[in-house]
Amino acid sequence: MHIMAQAGTVSAMPDAKSHLWRDAAGIALISACGAAGYWLFPDNLALLTRIVAVALLVLSIDLVVGYCGVATLGQAALFGAGAYAAGIACVNGVTEPMTLIAIGAIAGAAAGLLMGGVMLRAHGLAQLVLSIAIVQLFHEAANKASAYTGGSDGLAGLMVSPLFGLFEFDLWGRTAYLMGLVLLLLVFIALKFVVASPFGMLCRGIKQDPVRIRAMGAFVFPVLLKMFVISGAVAGTGGALAAVSTQVVGLDSVSFELSANALVMLVLGGLGTLYGALIGTVIFMGFEHVVSAFNPFHWMTMVGALLIAVVLAAPGGLTSLVGKVAASRQGKP
Amino acid sequence: MQTILSIAIDALAFGMVLFIICIGLSLTMGLMRVVNLAHGAFAMIAGYIASYAARDLGLGYAASIFLAIIGTIVISIPLERFLYRRIYGSPELTQVLMTIGLTFCVIGITNYFMGPTLKIIPLPEALSQPLDVGFRTIAAHRLFVIACGAAVAGGLWYLIERTTFGIKLRATVDNAAMSDALGVRTQVVYAISFAIAIGLAALGGVVGAEFLPIEPYYALRYMVTFLVVVSVGGAGSIPGALIACLVLGFVDTTGRYLMPDFGNFFFYAAVILIVCLFPRGFLGRAQ
Numbered sequence: 001m002h003i004m005a006q007a008g009t010v011s012a013m014p015d016a017k018s019h020l021w022r023d024a025a026g027i028a029l030i031s032a033c034g035a036a037g038y039w040l041f042p043d044n045l046a047l048l049t050r051i052v053a054v055a056l057l058v059l060s061i062d063l064v065v066g067y068c069g070v071a072t073l074g075q076a077a078l079f080g081a082g083a084y085a086a087g088i089a090c091v092n093g094v095t096e097p098m099t100l101i102a103i104g105a106i107a108g109a110a111a112g113l114l115m116g117g118v119m120l121r122a123h124g125l126a127q128l129v130l131s132i133a134i135v136q137l138f139h140e141a142a143n144k145a146s147a148y149t150g151g152s153d154g155l156a157g158l159m160v161s162p163l164f165g166l167f168e169f170d171l172w173g174r175t176a177y178l179m180g181l182v183l184l185l186l187v188f189i190a191l192k193f194v195v196a197s198p199f200g201m202l203c204r205g206i207k208q209d210p211v212r213i214r215a216m217g218a219f220v221f222p223v224l225l226k227m228f229v230i231s232g233a234v235a236g237t238g239g240a241l242a243a244v245s246t247q248v249v250g251l252d253s254v255s256f257e258l259s260a261n262a263l264v265m266l267v268l269g270g271l272g273t274l275y276g277a278l279i280g281t282v283i284f285m286g287f288e289h290v291v292s293a294f295n296p297f298h299w300m301t302m303v304g305a306l307l308i309a310v311v312l313a314a315p316g317g318l319t320s321l322v323g324k325v326a327a328s329r330q331g332k333p
Numbered sequence: 334m335q336t337i338l339s340i341a342i343d344a345l346a347f348g349m350v351l352f353i354i355c356i357g358l359s360l361t362m363g364l365m366r367v368v369n370l371a372h373g374a375f376a377m378i379a380g381y382i383a384s385y386a387a388r389d390l391g392l393g394y395a396a397s398i399f400l401a402i403i404g405t406i407v408i409s410i411p412l413e414r415f416l417y418r419r420i421y422g423s424p425e426l427t428q429v430l431m432t433i434g435l436t437f438c439v440i441g442i443t444n445y446f447m448g449p450t451l452k453i454i455p456l457p458e459a460l461s462q463p464l465d466v467g468f469r470t471i472a473a474h475r476l477f478v479i480a481c482g483a484a485v486a487g488g489l490w491y492l493i494e495r496t497t498f499g500i501k502l503r504a505t506v507d508n509a510a511m512s513d514a515l516g517v518r519t520q521v522v523y524a525i526s527f528a529i530a531i532g533l534a535a536l537g538g539v540v541g542a543e544f545l546p547i548e549p550y551y552a553l554r555y556m557v558t559f560l561v562v563v564s565v566g567g568a569g570s571i572p573g574a575l576i577a578c579l580v581l582g583f584v585d586t587t588g589r590y591l592m593p594d595f596g597n598f599f600f601y602a603a604v605i606l607i608v609c610l611f612p613r614g615f616l617g618r619a620q
Contacts, residue, residue: 071426071429073429118605118609121609121612122608122609122612123612125362125368125425126564126608126612126613128425128564129560129561129564129565129604129608130604130608130609132560133561133601133604133605133608136601137598137601137605140597140598140601144594263430264430264433267430297444297445297549298445299441300437300438300440300441300444301440301441301442301445302441303434304435304437304440304441305438306434307430307431307434308416308434308435308438311420311427311434312419315427
């Protein structure tokens with residue numbers, strides 16, 4: 001997977017100008033899709049807001065898994081840290097939505113620092129197991145500290161004041177959705193800069209060959225830890241957005257299942273590309289919404305079959321399939 | 334004293350159940366380098382077969398166990414041939430994702446055919462009664478499970494250390510290409526060890542049904558537990574897996590007896606501590 005997912009993006013370095021145009025077009029496309037969702041599904045804005053929040057989580061996993069090559073099945077710990085921090089702050093009287101988002105991001109970053117500090121001590125399978133153990137511990141801790149988190153009943157009754165003092169959070173979730181969409185776009189643009197920076201390139205280098213990077217004189221651990229903190233901030237933002245928009249924080253936001261599902265979305269869309277994270281989230285959650293309405297167990301069978309198919313037939317995810325088709329159209333192999 | 338003894342017996346029995354199921358996974362991961370998260374799904378399939386055989390066909394306990402092991406191995410053969418062979422040697426993430434996908438499929442299909450309710454495997458008379466061992470009575474089923482675990486550990490040790498097949502197996506683990514060149518048919522060795530691993534999962538699933546009840550989410554609920562136990566013990570090491578199962582079984586059972594409110598807290602805290610102290614597991618080999 002090291003080579004498969006990365007060969008295209010690193011070896012081919014087109015000039016900066018065409019990159020800039022492509023990114024501008026991509027961001028315009030995301031805004032257009034978001035706006036289309038707003039006009040086309042006015043009754044399902046709660047679901048769309050949830051998709052935006054989970055998209056932030058999937059982006060944060062992409063930073064760690066897709067760009068650094070650190071396999072994790074515990075990213076929901078960071079999402080949940082952001083959600084609970086925002087929720088607890090809100091219950092205790094901080095009701096300004098943007099402040100809550102910032103609190104979520106900071107809490108996520110702090111949790112990312114902790115998680116990275118523990119996880120990066122191990123390698124390979126032990127690392128994966130540590131990530132699972134951490135998310136389970138967070139889950140138990142949130143369950144136990146019911147005085148602060150509401151335990152298994154969830155933390156309810158978040159009264160968020162209007163955004164900038166002007167826009168109420170209405171029953172249809174218009175304000176929440178638009179706020180989420182703008183947040184997602186801002187985070188996406190910021191992450192584009194992060195992954196294109198020398199720091200982002202160093203991360204990709206570590207993913208491909210940590211030994212060689214170390215031999216070149218760079219320190220691997222601090223770089224990865226920094227990426228973990230950034231990833232934690234992104235996941236925490238997603239968690240805070242989920243908390244603010246639904247006004248409830250449940251135990252499921254720190255669950256192993258959410259981590260695993262988010263990883264599946266990422267792999268479905270394609271590792272190592274920010275667009276893949278968004279595409280995978282939208283397709284997965286859209287399908288889930290439609291199919292699980294009939295029978296949740298059929299949904300499990302379908303996700304399982306889809307996963308097996310993606311791993312065997314399109315290891316780079318759907319975006320790499322699109323890329324391959326586009327390349328063959330242009331006559332390049 | 335009474336409490337300590339009953340905790341100890343329960344912890345030992347639970348640890349042995351973990352051991353019987355996990356040693357198969359440990360073999361798959363240590364030998365074939367496949368992170369088979371669907372291992373628990375095979376244990377669950379065996380539980381369903383045994384439950385069906387015992388309750389609907391009216392077979393005895395021993396016959397049900399036998400049928401469950403054979404049935405599960407038969408189900409696993411096409412899966413090994415068509416799915417697992419494609420991911421030998423792939424990165425861990427690929428293997429994890431494909432076997433999670435397989436687990437999801439098994440859960441969905443099982444629920445469709447068998448329904449979401451808990452299935453029980455009726456115990457025979459002899460095992461459901463408490464047994465008097467002189468100074469106190471112990472549930473016979475616990476002793477049976479402990480004996481099964483000891484038998485599996487001893488049998489595997491004999492198989493790997495004292496037989497021709499064991500020599501080929503160890504050679505293949507150490508250097509597959511070289512063993513192949515020396516005339517060991519590594520594909521056959523792989524296939525047989527996979528079948529043994531699945532058979533052990535099946536045995537563990539049936540005899541451990543009292544500890545880990547059989548229901549459709551079994552495969553997902555205990556997937557993490559099994560993976561954690563194997564990585565704590567060190568993949569591919571039988572004594573390592575035994576130590577890990579006994580330690581974690583003890584921590585988990587004791588935690589549940591003395592502080593039931595904390596659930597899995599002690600289990601995962603112990604895991605983080607152990608993995609940080611022994612990054613390769615208790616007896617994992619250096620890579």
